[in-house]
Amino acid sequence: xxxxxxLRRLCLGSLAVLALAACGGSSTxxxxxxxxxxxxxxxxxxxxxxxxxxxxxxxxxGLSRVQLAAKAGAICSAATAEGDRLAAPAxxxxxxHAAAAYFDKAIPPLDAETRALQALTPVAALAGEWEAVLxxxxxxxxxxDGYRQKAHAGHQISLADIGQLNTVGQTIASAAxxxxxxxx
Numbered sequence: 001x002x003x004x005x006x007l008r009r010l011c012l013g014s015l016a017v018l019a020l021a022a023c024g025g026s027s028t029x030x031x032x033x034x035x036x037x038x039x040x041x042x043x044x045x046x047x048x049x050x051x052x053x054x055x056x057x058x059x060x061x062g063l064s065r066v067q068l069a070a071k072a073g074a075i076c077s078a079a080t081a082e083g084d085r086l087a088a089p090a091x092x093x094x095x096x097h098a099a100a101a102y103f104d105k106a107i108p109p110l111d112a113e114t115r116a117l118q119a120l121t122p123v124a125a126l127a128g129e130w131e132a133v134l135x136x137x138x139x140x141x142x143x144x145d146g147y148r149q150k151a152h153a154g155h156q157i158s159l160a161d162i163g164q165l166n167t168v169g170q171t172i173a174s175a176a177x178x179x180x181x182x183x184x
Contacts, residue, residue: 062123068130069180071120076176076183079113093159096151103148107141114141129179136172143168 063071086105089098114137122130143164147157 062121062126064123065126065180068120068122068126069182072117072133072176072179072181073183075113075116075120076181079109080183082109093157093162096154096156099157100148100151103144103151107144107148110141110144114138126179129175132175133172133179133181136168136175140165140168140172 083106086102089095089102091098092102093099114134117137118134120130143161147161147165150161151157
């Protein structure tokens with residue numbers, strides 16, 4: 001396989017990671033059009049969380065495993081829909097300006113997803129597992145923002161950078177799957 005198809009696959013994989021970070025699901029993204037509608041989706045994620053307060057669970061106040069999985073899955077599905085609208089540029093690793101523009105569009109919905117997930121409070125018995133998901137989600141946000149800053153400074157995003165996004169995304173997905181979180 002030539003470097004171009006490999007690069008394209010990694011770019012598409014990074015988009016999927018940004019869109020599916022806490023989902024525990026998998027999908028192929030990158031065939032979307034543009035990042036229009038970012039604000040509306042981010043607002044929808046926050047509204048969904050505020051409109052559904054935590055319910056008492058078997059181990060004190062907070063969301064049960066089923067409730068947490070449903071709410072986190074809904075948040076993820078909204079983020080995935082937003083990710084479907086983004087198209088990773090073919091020159092993500094060779095053109096810092098294209099990378100900066102891409103990350104400028106990808107980071108706001110990722111941040112909105114993280115804030116919405118952080119607003120969920122599970123029952124005490126699930127707190128450790130949920131913190132693992134949130135910790136990795138915050139790490140993904142930090143990596144993506146670092147790459148955005150790197151691109152804005154005129155530095156290229158490397159294949160290793162894309163690989164780090166994929167690795168953290170897989171960590172999040174594995175932790176989310178253990179909680180039963182699935183993304184539609």
